[in-house]
Amino acid sequence: MTVPATTDVLIVGGGPAGALLGCLLARRGIEVLVVEKQQGLERDFRGETLAAPSAVTLRRLGFGPALTEHGYLETTAVSMRMEGRQVFRVDYSRFPVGVLPIDIPQPALIGMFNEAAAGLPGHTYAAGTAFTGLLQQDGAVHGAVLKLPDGSRAEVRTRLLVGADGRFSKVRKAAGLAADVRPMQRDFLSFKLPRPADWGTEAELVVLRDKHLVVLPTFPDYLRVGHNLPKRGLGDLRKEGFEAFRDGIAAIDPRLAPLLAEHLLSWDDTSFLEIFTAEVPTWSRDGLVLLGDASHTVTPILGQGVNLAIQDAVCLAPVIARALGGTGTVVPGSAFDEFAAGRRRHKAFVTRFQRMQEAALAQHTPLRTALRRLRFRTLNSLPAKYRIFDKVINAPHPIDPVDLRTTEPAPAPAA
Ligand SMILES: Cc1cc2nc3c(=O)[nH]c(=O)nc-3n(C[C@H](O)[C@H](O)[C@H](O)COP(=O)(O)OP(=O)(O)OC[C@H]3O[C@@H](n4cnc5c(N)ncnc54)[C@H](O)[C@@H]3O)c2cc1C
Incomplete structure (x- = not known):
């Protein structure tokens, strides 16, 4: 071209x-x-x-x-x-x-x-x-x-x-x-999960103390999930291990636990956004x-x-x-x-x-x-x-x- x-x-x-x-x-x-x-x-x-x-x-x-x-x-x-x-x-x-x-x-x-x-x-x-x-x-x-x-x-x-x-x-x-x-106080780690058929169509903010998830029903059939982490905290999060990260997400929103276990398999399934x-x-x-x-x-x-x-x-x-x-x-x-x-x-x-x-x-x-x-x-x-x-x-x-x-x-x- x-x-x-x-x-x-x-x-x-x-x-x-x-x-x-x-x-x-x-x-x-x-x-x-x-x-x-x-x-x-x-x-x-x-x-x-x-x-x-x-x-x-x-x-x-x-x-x-x-x-x-x-x-x-x-x-x-x-x-x-x-x-x-x-x-x-x-x-x-x-x-x-x-x-x-x-x-x-x-x-x-x-x-x-x-x-x-x-x-x-x-x-x-x-x-x-x-x-x-x-x-x-x-x-x-x-x-x-x-x-x-x-x-x-x-x-x-x-x-x-x-x-x-x-x-x-x-x-x-x-x-x-x-x-x-x-810079904002926190950054974001995002990932996608398949959306169960009976999931609603509301954008949700799920907060547990200083941790929060944004859960967005997205076209055609998945959820976009954003998880906040402390500024420049990605290294520490990774040191704790992927299992700990996934368990932490499930603790914030237990509805996601079965989806996480089946579909969020490694850090490669996540992407980082500096806020x-x-x-x-x-x-x-x-x-x-x-x-x-x-x-x-x-x-x-x-x-x-x-x-x-x-x-x-x-x-x-x-x-x-x-x-x-x-x-x-x-x-x-x-x-x-x-x-x-x-x-x-x-x-x-x-x-x-x-x-x-x-x-x-x-x-x-x-x-x-x-x-x-x-x-x-x-x-x-x-x-x-x-x-x-x-x-x-x-x-x-x-x-x-x-x-x-x-x-x-x-x-x-x-x-
Ligand atoms: C990882 C990520 C996640 C996001 N998540 C959300 C969200 O959840 N909610 C929300 O509201 N917004 C989110 N945003 C922001 C949203 O996507 C942007 O606000 C929106 O796309 C802005 O549109 P834009 O066209 O101004 O810039 P962009 O969408 O960033 O487009 C800029 C374009 O310029 C191109 N480009 C860059 N440098 C060059 C170059 N040197 N030469 C030629 N082309 C170049 C890029 O490839 C890109 O296609 C996110 C952004 C990123 C990066």
Whole structure:
């Protein structure tokens, strides 16, 4: 695969943010090259939850038939059990947004965006192609150096480079856009188990003192389980041995014990996620803008990562289209000030909420865990819980009328 020597927009990273943005720009007739360092779409373990506003947005953008054809799982509620008792529950059907969050594997979601874009003139997708450096001149970004699948190097000149390369963004670093990275108190070890037929469709947080599991029913027929561990505690956990780890999980949620015994057989069945938040004060420079996790990384609490990435892409597409209408060789960084200010405000709000939850979950003394139970029970009895959650997970975002007009029903992804 070769890449064009020039393109109007070069997107680095074909995750949910980059792939959707590439599709929306191509639908508008804008020349766009999406480069993705992985050859395929499979990833170890990624956010697969689409919050309700994203589900609404994707349907309005014409992806409804593809979603239906692929299939997904609706999540009906989120609940929290502490020391064996349910202390908190939010019923997702009670929010004004009127639809439920859905779970769909990330490869299917990204595949949908790529297939919708594939036939459009001006859209090029280069798999196995990695960003390695910026082309800069007079303080502005003019393009990127790429490593192609055969190991050779190519330079691509562009009017706008979009860094959508995720939480460890190389583009962000190369552009000198500093990130305020704050580690959370714990990290995550995740794994998948087959979902018993009679398992419900609620996302559950199961807490035992300072240990917790997130148990997410996931499409088509499995559970995604995330287990917290102390920061940099993976080495110690491994020293204690795999059996001890598995027994520890079963102690937190005894319902999982038979599934663990049969299906979680070694450390190879687990994957590690370092939990941190990263806030980036400046999202753009002349010729460059950041998007999705690259611009602001959130934690897995309430599964907002993909939701925010989709919202970013939908909000950014019309801004790019307008900015390309200018005459400069590169798009000025100031073209993105308003976009960045609006999105940063929302993402900072989500992050603040997640940090509060994380602090509550990290409590472990008997007194503090008792107080925590009481606090969640009290919150559970207040109707205000729906207002608070609605603000965090269901914030609406605008869709530009042009993106609605350019909507064609997207084809279903390959099975
Ligand atoms: C292991 C893991 C587990 C997660 N679990 C959850 C969860 O449970 N709940 C939740 O809400 N969120 C979770 N997330 C976060 C969620 O997946 C992200 O918030 C979401 O995918 C962000 O989308 P994005 O497109 O901005 O970035 P990403 O999905 O990270 O996509 C970035 C893309 O850029 C590509 N890339 C990186 N570097 C280069 C390069 N140099 N050149 C070319 N391409 C490059 C990557 O291969 C990737 O495809 C998880 C993330 C990870 C990494």
